[in-house]
Amino acid sequence: MTETKINFDIVMVVISSCGDIYNKLIEIYWLPIIEYIRCNKIPIKIILLFGKDQKVNDLPIPSENIFISDVNDSLIPGILFKTVQCFNDIENKYNYKHIIRTNLSSFFIIDNLLEIQKSLDNSGIYAGVIGECYEGRGHFCSGACFWITKDVLNTLIHSDLKSVQHLNDDVAISIVLKQYDIKCMPRYTIRSGKDIENKELLIHQIIKNNHYHIRIKNERNRNLDIKYFKCFYDLLYK
Numbered sequence: 543m544t545e546t547k548i549n550f551d552i553v554m555v556v557i558s559s560c561g562d563i564y565n566k567l568i569e570i571y572w573l574p575i576i577e578y579i580r581c582n583k584i585p586i587k588i589i590l591l592f593g594k595d596q597k598v599n600d601l602p603i604p605s606e607n608i609f610i611s612d613v614n615d616s617l618i619p620g621i622l623f624k625t626v627q628c629f630n631d632i633e634n635k636y637n638y639k640h641i642i643r644t645n646l647s648s649f650f651i652i653d654n655l656l657e658i659q660k661s662l663d664n665s666g667i668y669a670g671v672i673g674e675c676y677e678g679r680g681h682f683c684s685g686a687c688f689w690i691t692k693d694v695l696n697t698l699i700h701s702d703l704k705s706v707q708h709l710n711d712d713v714a715i716s717i718v719l720k721q722y723d724i725k726c727m728p729r730y731t732i733r734s735g736k737d738i739e740n741k742e743l744l745i746h747q748i749i750k751n752n753h754y755h756i757r758i759k760n761e762r763n764r765n766l767d768i769k770y771f772k773c774f775y776d777l778l779y780k
C-alpha cells in the first residue's frame with residue numbers, strides 16, 4: 543500500500559553539524575522554532591540534516607525533524623550529497639510547494655517568510671542571494687538559503703553529480719540547475735562582530751524592510767551569534 547504523503551507549503555532543510563556553537567544554536571533557536579511552528583499549525587516542515595558520523599544522540603531533536611544521510615559530514619562533497627539524499631526523501635514523503643535549503647546560521651521571520659512564499663510561482667523557482675562563481679562558471683545561488691520548486695528538485699535529484707562533486711555545494715547545484723534563471727531574494731546579514739545593544743530596534747527595522755531571512759555569522763566571535771539568536775527569538779516568538 544502506498545503511504546499517503548503529508549502536505550506542507552514549505553519544507554525547510556537545514557544543513558547541520560554537531561559542535562559547541564552548533565548544538566547551542568539548535569537548542570536555543572531551532573528546537574524552539576520547530577515547536578512554535580507545530581503549536582501554531584504553520585504549514586512548514588523543518589528537517590535538520592546531518593552526516594552519518596555526527597553524534598546527535600545528545601540533542602533532543604524529534605525523530606520527524608531529523609534526517610541522517612549515509613555519507614560522512616564534510617564541506618566537499620558531503621553537503622552536496624547529503625542535501626540530494628534528503629531532497630529525495632522529501633520527494634517520497636511529502637507534498638510541498640517550495641523547498642528551502644539553509645543552514646544553522648539562519649534566523650527566519652516567519653510572517654515575512656510566508657508572505658514571500660505567496661509571491662513565488664509553484665514551478666520553475668530557483669531563488670536566493672546571487673553570487674559570482676570562480677573560474678568563469680557564471681553566477682550561483684548562495685547555499686545559506688535558496689528556494690526551489692518540485693520540478694527543480696527533481697532535476698537536481700536525477701542529475702549526475704560526479705562532474706561537480708569537487709565544488710562547493712552551492713556552486714555545484716547552480717551548475718546542475720543552469721537551465722533555470724536565478725531569482726534574486728533579499729537577505730539581512732549580521733557578521734561585523736559588533737554586539738548591537740538595542741537588538742529590539744534592529745529586529746523591528748529588519749522586519750519593516752520586509753526581510754524574512756537573517757544570516758548571523760560573526761566569524762571572530764560565534765558566541766555573539768548565540769546572543770542574537772536568543773534575543774531575536776525571545777522578542778518575536780516567546
